[in-house]
Structure formats: structure tokens, C-alpha cells
Amino acid sequence: MKPLRLLSLIIPARDEEGCLSSTLTALSEALKSAGIPHELVVVDDGSTDSTWEILGDLRKEIAELKPYQNAGLNGFGRAVRFGLEKATGDAVVIYMADASDSPEDVVSYWEQLSKGYECVFGSRFISGSRVSDYPKLKFILNRWANGFIRLLFRHGLNDTTNAFKAYRRTVIEGCQPILSPHFNITVELPLKAVIRGYTYTIVPIRWTNRTTGKSKLRIKEMGSRYFFIVMYLWLEKYFSHGDYSKATNEQELKLKGSSDQTFRR
Ligand SMILES: Nc1nc2c(ncn2[C@@H]2O[C@H](COP(=O)(O)OP(=O)(O)OP(=O)(O)O)[C@@H](O)[C@H]2O)c(=O)[nH]1
Ligand SMILES: [Mg+2]
Numbered sequence: 527m528k529p530l531r532l533l534s535l536i537i538p539a540r541d542e543e544g545c546l547s548s549t550l551t552a553l554s555e556a557l558k559s560a561g562i563p564h565e566l567v568v569v570d571d572g573s574t575d576s577t578w579e580i581l582g583d584l585r586k587e588i589a590e591l592k593p594y595q596n597a598g599l600n601g602f603g604r605a606v607r608f609g610l611e612k613a614t615g616d617a618v619v620i621y622m623a624d625a626s627d628s629p630e631d632v633v634s635y636w637e638q639l640s641k642g643y644e645c646v647f648g649s650r651f652i653s654g655s656r657v658s659d660y661p662k663l664k665f666i667l668n669r670w671a672n673g674f675i676r677l678l679f680r681h682g683l684n685d686t687t688n689a690f691k692a693y694r695r696t697v698i699e700g701c702q703p704i705l706s707p708h709f710n711i712t713v714e715l716p717l718k719a720v721i722r723g724y725t726y727t728i729v730p731i732r733w734t735n736r737t738t739g740k741s742k743l744r745i746k747e748m749g750s751r752y753f754f755i756v757m758y759l760w761l762e763k764y765f766s767h768g769d770y771s772k773a774t775n776e777q778e779l780k781l782k783g784s785s786d787q788t789f790r791r
Pocket of ligand 1: 538569600736741742
């Protein structure tokens with residue numbers, strides 16, 4: 527496997543004026559001191575506060591910052607997809623703007639990807655993880671949903687629903703088309719990668735509850751969307767005969783490449 531060249535952080539941000547600056551500064555410092563070549567792709571959509579103006583100011587201080595406004599429909603999944611399209615790295619990490627994730631964990635993700643893993647999944651609920659101030663009701667729902675997903679997919683991961691994960695670009699390409707417009711993308715990406723046969727490792731991570739701004743996740747609205755994507759992927763796992771797997775994708779690309787050559791000749 528080729529050594530990695532550039533890490534793209536995809537950071538969806540909506541109404542995060544209270545924490546965006548500290549999140550990006552801390553992330554930039556940690557990545558620089560670890561010597562990781564990177565770009566910070568921040569996607570704002572629908573913010574009604576000064577998020578966009580703050581990004582404009584920060585750009586003068588952080589050369590790696592690439593702020594975008596998604597003019598299309600809003601939504602967490604749409605913002606992440608938009609960011610993935612803009613990213614130029616050969617590896618990506620999806621990172622929250624609300625300072626919940628830890629920059630040191632991004633460094634550990636990069637190290638794992640560099641070892642050759644195609645995906646790195648952090649878990650907040652294994653030995654070595656640290657979680658502070660997790661809201662009680664959210665915690666109960668989270669553990670229930672993750673238990674259900676684990677039972678269906680038997681993939682050994684007990685924190686599928688957390689968005690903060692790392693992927694090689696080839697995985698993102700192999701997971702197309704990405705369907706989720708909302709928070710359900712948090713389960714679509716890791717489950718698809720697992721089902722389609724990409725390699726992964728699980729590492730302990732830290733998580734801290736936001737101290738400013740408001741949560742955008744509406745569990746009532748999202749519940750049925752999570753269920754839809756989980757069942758869709760369950761059907762793919764058991765009924766698609768590997769039609770969308772990494773191996774099939776690679777075979778298809780190879781044949782396409784050789785037919786292009788035939789055509790060129
Ligand atoms: N661009 C964009 N970003 C979004 C959207 N919804 C959420 N985000 C961002 O996605 C990240 C996660 O959203 P949160 O509101 O923190 O969701 P959460 O982590 O489940 O909720 P908390 O427990 O309160 O942190 C934050 O950085 C948000 O700013 C959206 O519609 N568009
Ligand atoms: Mg959050």
C-alpha cells in the first residue's frame with residue numbers, strides 16, 4: 527500500500543461561533559506538532575450566527591484551513607458529503623466542530639491508517655476510552671442503538687454511531703453512492719466499509735460534551751432515518767451476493783481500465 531500523502535479533516539459546522547475557533551486552533555497545532563500534512567475542510571451550511579465570518583478570520587492564521595459554504599440543502603450528511611467532494615487528501619477524518627473530539631486521537635488515527643488499515647474506528651466505550659459529561663438519556667439510547675447494530679452486523683464495534691472516524695480515500699470511493707442526508711451518515715459510512723470488505727481497526731478515543739452552542743441532533747426526527755439506513759445495509763450484507771464489495775469494485779475498475787486501453791489503441 528502506498529504511504530499516505532495528505533490527511534483531510536472534514537468538519538461540518540453549523541452555528542458553532544462559540545467553539546469553532548478553539549477547535550480549529552487546537553487541531554491545527556496538534557497536527558503540525560505531529561508533522562502530519564493536512565487540510566481542514568470546514569463546511570458551513572445554514573448557520574445564522576457568525577460561524578462563516580469566524581472562518582474568514584481564521585483563514586488568515588491557519589494556512590491549511592479551507593472553509594466552504596454548502597449552498598445546497600442543509601443537513602449533517604449533506605455537509606459531510608460536500609466536504610468529501612472538496613477534500614484532496616488520500617485519507618479523511620470526519621471531525622466535529624464542537625470540540626467533542628480530541629486532536630490527539632486524530633494523530634492516532636493517522637498512525638493506524640499509515641500502518642495500512644483502510645479504516646480506523648474510535649470507540650468511546652472500550653478500555654482506554656474517556657468520556658466526560660455524556661447526557662444520560664442520550665447515553666441510554668446510544669448504548670441500545672449500538673447494541674442493536676452490533677447484533678445485526680457482528681462487526682465487533684460498539685460505537686458505530688459516532689461520526690469521528692478515519693478512512694482511506696479508496697474506502698470513500700468504494701462506499702458510493704452515499705445516501706444519507708442527515709446524521710444517519712454516521713452509521714452508513716462505517717457499516718458500508720465493513721460490509722464491503724475494507725480492513726479496519728478499533729481504537730479507544732476521548733469524548734467531551736460540548737460546553738457552548740446547541741446540539742443539532744434531533745433523535746425523534748433521526749430515529750427512523752437511522753433505522754432505514756441500518757436495514758438497507760443489512761439487506762446489502764445478506765442479500766447482495768457481494769455485488770458492491772471492495773473485490774467487485776476493484777475487478778470492475780481493472781476491467782474498465784483495460785477496456786479503456788483497448789479503446790485507446
Ligand atoms: N454544516 C452542517 N453542520 C452540521 C449540521 N448539523 C450538525 N452539524 C455539525 O456537526 C457536528 C455534530 O453536531 P452536534 O450538534 O454536535 O451533534 P451531537 O454531537 O450529536 O450533539 P451534542 O451531544 O450536543 O454534541 C457539529 O460540529 C455541528 O456543528 C448541518 O446541518 N450542517
Ligand atoms: Mg456534538
